[in-house]
Amino acid sequence: MKLAMIGFGQAGGKIVDKFIEYDRRTGGEAVRSAVAVNTAKADLVGLDHVPEENQVLIGQSRVKGHGVGADNELGAEITEEDIDEVQGAVDNVPVHDIDAFLVVAGMGGGTGSGGAPVLAKYLKRIYTEPVYGLGVLPGRDEGGIYTLNAARSFQTFVREVDNLLVFDNDAWREAGESVGSGYDRINEEIVRRFGILFGAGEVSGDDAVGESVVDSSEIINTLATGGVSTIGYAAEEVENPSGGLLSRFKSDGTEDVDSTHATNRITSLVRKAALGRLTLPCEIDSAERSLLVASGPPEYLNRKGVEKGRKWLENQTGSMEVRGGDYPVEDADQVAGVVLLSGVSQVPRVEELQEVAVETQDNIDEIRSQSQESTTELIEDDDNELDPLF
Numbered sequence: 001m002k003l004a005m006i007g008f009g010q011a012g013g014k015i016v017d018k019f020i021e022y023d024r025r026t027g028g029e030a031v032r033s034a035v036a037v038n039t040a041k042a043d044l045v046g047l048d049h050v051p052e053e054n055q056v057l058i059g060q061s062r063v064k065g066h067g068v069g070a071d072n073e074l075g076a077e078i079t080e081e082d083i084d085e086v087q088g089a090v091d092n093v094p095v096h097d098i099d100a101f102l103v104v105a106g107m108g109g110g111t112g113s114g115g116a117p118v119l120a121k122y123l124k125r126i127y128t129e130p131v132y133g134l135g136v137l138p139g140r141d142e143g144g145i146y147t148l149n150a151a152r153s154f155q156t157f158v159r160e161v162d163n164l165l166v167f168d169n170d171a172w173r174e175a176g177e178s179v180g181s182g183y184d185r186i187n188e189e190i191v192r193r194f195g196i197l198f199g200a201g202e203v204s205g206d207d208a209v210g211e212s213v214v215d216s217s218e219i220i221n222t223l224a225t226g227g228v229s230t231i232g233y234a235a236e237e238v239e240n241p242s243g244g245l246l247s248r249f250k251s252d253g254t255e256d257v258d259s260t261h262a263t264n265r266i267t268s269l270v271r272k273a274a275l276g277r278l279t280l281p282c283e284i285d286s287a288e289r290s291l292l293v294a295s296g297p298p299e300y301l302n303r304k305g306v307e308k309g310r311k312w313l314e315n316q317t318g319s320m321e322v323r324g325g326d327y328p329v330e331d332a333d334q335v336a337g338v339v340l341l342s343g344v345s346q347v348p349r350v351e352e353l354q355e356v357a358v359e360t361q362d363n364i365d366e367i368r369s370q371s372q373e374s375t376t377e378l379i380e381d382d383d384n385e386l387d388p389l390f
């Protein structure tokens, strides 16, 4: 799937940077174009891979390159005012060559949380390609203002994008890890999961030696539910055909992979992926549609495994809208199963986020004194009443 990625705010920029690195490392081509937008100059300077001409500093007249300090109302205002500058960078995107936009942002801060929904709305007005979001939820220990930002932004972001893919930092924090210290590890996890999904729809004709390769229209159809999506992943090491003396492949190059074993491995990975830790934990039977991808050396992929995995997912989700296929990666030393659950509705974390946001409004004086940031307008604006999400 060919994507134009736009990273908004610090987390968004870092994750897009990581996606480019992942593509280069794995020979993938999912990121056709990358743009980073920020109100803080230092965050843009820290990027290694997003081309400089595609880095956009907005709000200079308001915050002088110093960021909006978790004020997401200000982040949204600045984005509206400076949307032409963002458009200037989006003009570099070869839109005829992409399948969709992906706007990536942390939901807890000010710039990404405020700006990403504004940009998504704008892109949808201008372009016919789908606009997806990748929203990162803050950890529970980040404080009230981050939760409040996330609750409000999440609501708006879901409304403005064609589908919001969600990653919950909180579900991925390791015991004893402080806020921020695990981001490198977490960002790796994000790009691995989403990278396989997006890479799967990007196998060119020449590489398509898999039995039933996933194409981008299947990903788009799965995401057409709208609402919120989550991803599961599981992998198992295997011996690669080019794996040296111990290789189980014959000297004439033909594979010697036991097909029953390969089938069972795929179905078991699909189960582990769906029942293990999701990017956003949820009840999987609340998914409207799903898609499974089996990736790895082509010799280890087979149609039967994918079919059995699909049947199992149909049973688990109670939906017949389950797509599936494989993503052959010649040099891989793992077989991986990725499950995309789209249009999920029973998500405890989102329900909790909303409750906390409502409580937060009641304790606003306390939060104001804890936060240096101006939250007044955001909280006192009557139009910002919280609506139920599901």
Ligand SMILES: Nc1nc2c(ncn2[C@@H]2O[C@H](COP(=O)(O)OP(=O)(O)OP(=O)(O)O)[C@@H](O)[C@H]2O)c(=O)[nH]1
Pocket: 008, 009, 010, 011, 012, 014, 015, 039, 040, 043, 067, 068, 069, 070, 071, 105, 106, 107, 108, 109, 110, 111, 112, 113, 136, 137, 138, 139, 142, 146, 169, 183, 184, 186, 187
């Ligand atoms: N997964 C992940 N989450 C991050 C990372 N950096 C920040 N976050 C999360 O994203 C939220 C928003 O932070 P930032 O992206 O730094 O904020 P911003 O959008 O730049 O906004 P301001 O700094 O307020 O201008 C935080 O609450 C964290 O939960 C990162 O590298 N990876």
